[in-house]
Amino acid sequence: MSQQRITGAVVIPEPGVVIPDGEIVFSPATGVIEHVGPSRGPAGPGDIDAGGRVMVPGFTNGHTHSAMTLLRGYSDDVPLHIWLGHVREFELRMTTADIKAGLQLAMVEMLRSGTTAFVDMFHWDAELLAAVSEAGMRVNAAPAAFDYDAVGFPTASPLSGRELIDATPSLAAQFRGDPLVHVSYGLHAPYTCSAEMIADVAGRAERDGLSIQIHLSETRREVDQSLAAHGVSPIRHVENLGLFANQVHVAHAVHPIEGDVEILALAGATVSHCPVSNLKLGAGIAPSVTYHEAGVTLAIGTDSVASNNNLDLFEELKTGIIVQRGLALDPNVLSGATVFGWATAGGAKAAAAGSAGRLAVGEQADLVLLDTTSDSGTPLNSAESFVHFAARGSDVTDVFVAGRQVVAGRKVLTLDEEAVREDVRTRVARIKSELV
Numbered sequence: 001m002s003q004q005r006i007t008g009a010v011v012i013p014e015p016g017v018v019i020p021d022g023e024i025v026f027s028p029a030t031g032v033i034e035h036v037g038p039s040r041g042p043a044g045p046g047d048i049d050a051g052g053r054v055m056v057p058g059f060t061n062g063h064t065h066s067a068m069t070l071l072r073g074y075s076d077d078v079p080l081h082i083w084l085g086h087v088r089e090f091e092l093r094m095t096t097a098d099i100k101a102g103l104q105l106a107m108v109e110m111l112r113s114g115t116t117a118f119v120d121m122f123h124w125d126a127e128l129l130a131a132v133s134e135a136g137m138r139v140n141a142a143p144a145a146f147d148y149d150a151v152g153f154p155t156a157s158p159l160s161g162r163e164l165i166d167a168t169p170s171l172a173a174q175f176r177g178d179p180l181v182h183v184s185y186g187l188h189a190p191y192t193c194s195a196e197m198i199a200d201v202a203g204r205a206e207r208d209g210l211s212i213q214i215h216l217s218e219t220r221r222e223v224d225q226s227l228a229a230h231g232v233s234p235i236r237h238v239e240n241l242g243l244f245a246n247q248v249h250v251a252h253a254v255h256p257i258e259g260d261v262e263i264l265a266l267a268g269a270t271v272s273h274c275p276v277s278n279l280k281l282g283a284g285i286a287p288s289v290t291y292h293e294a295g296v297t298l299a300i301g302t303d304s305v306a307s308n309n310n311l312d313l314f315e316e317l318k319t320g321i322i323v324q325r326g327l328a329l330d331p332n333v334l335s336g337a338t339v340f341g342w343a344t345a346g347g348a349k350a351a352a353a354g355s356a357g358r359l360a361v362g363e364q365a366d367l368v369l370l371d372t373t374s375d376s377g378t379p380l381n382s383a384e385s386f387v388h389f390a391a392r393g394s395d396v397t398d399v400f401v402a403g404r405q406v407v408a409g410r411k412v413l414t415l416d417e418e419a420v421r422e423d424v425r426t427r428v429a430r431i432k433s434e435l436v
């Protein structure tokens with residue numbers, strides 16, 4: 001088939017634009033969108049009749065650690081620094097096969113809930129990146145380095161932080177021809193990575209033309225410790241070390257202090273805030289309105305399911321909107337369309353994995369169809385309101401990435417969902433038995 005046509009849906013190609021009876025035409029081979037606009041007639045042979053549905057661009061999960069689906073519900077109700085200890089004990093026992101199983105479960109959950117791309121920092125190697133490509137998702141993957149001598153995932157990989165950053169450019173080069181995969185340097189955080197290593201990676205990224213992912217200013221405690229140790233905030237600390245000479249994607253940035261927002265804006269950094277994770281861990285509420293007004297490109301992420309506990313970006317979208325309104329005591333402080341833009345185009349910019357996060361001629365067909373005949377879609381007074389406030393991931397029926405159909409009738413086509421779930425149950429039982 002040289003062209004795929006989907007017609008009859010309410011199409012929201014980008015924030016604030018609604019086509020009540022729309023159609024889209026794209027090439028399944030190249031993924032390139034050839035037409036978006038009002039429907040030019042009913043569905044013919046080979047077309048998809050999307051009557052009763054809403055079409056949106058695929059979401060990008062702006063920050064996650066996908067393999068940590070294995071830790072769903074494993075440690076709740078403790079502060080971040082205690083939680084990190086619990087999680088670490090589990091992670092230390094994860095083999096590469098365990099990580100792949102967790103990644104595949106995450107991809108099933110993300111695809112089924114309308115997420116087509118994700119920005120991820122964890123253990124990454126060629127086999128895991130190939131698994132993403134085979135599942136038909138886009139990824140910005142950063143192999144996580146903790147410090148020069150720290151071995152992040154000893155059961156899965158013997159590599160120290162030093163060896164990992166040495167190996168990152170060749171991993172990136174191996175996938176340069178894959179339009180779905182983008183590899184970044186991964187610095188876990190300034191409280192785990194030494195100043196020397198942060199400055200080193202800043203220089204390497206500039207030399208290699210690679211981007212960087214890092215966690216910054218997630219908790220007030222982290223900011224206080226940075227002030228005590230370095231006399232400056234985590235954001236200014238890495239700025240002083242030259243990090244922002246590169247394209248940097250920052251996770252969290254919940255607690256900026258004086259000058260931090262301006263540093264991120266000036267650097268052209270992308271920032272993913274993770275409203276549900278930050279609330280659940282009691283980390284706080286990122287001042288996303290302040291970032292937005294300063295011109296920072298924002299994304300929204302779930303963080304790992306160990307701190308969420310799901311990968312449903314519809315929940316994140318709604319929370320990301322309403323929490324700011326509650327904080328400001330003002331329902332007009334932030335529009336639903338703005339945060340929808342963070343979940344789509346903002347996240348796509350952060351992922352840098354080939355999609356623009358909007359449906360337009362010449363862009364990639366990464367798109368999602370949602371059932372509006374469900375309770376949450378009835379009555380459909382406003383398609384935008386449905387997407388921003390009422391829809392859930394379970395309303396997603398069909399998903400395309402780069403023009404390839406990866407979910408049809410709520411079933412993932414590229415992974416064996418039940419086999420993936422069963423594999424995860426068995427592996428988690430083994431790891432937990434080792435922890436006793």
Ligand SMILES: [Zn+2]
Pocket residue numbers: 063064065215251303304
């Ligand atoms: Zn994280």
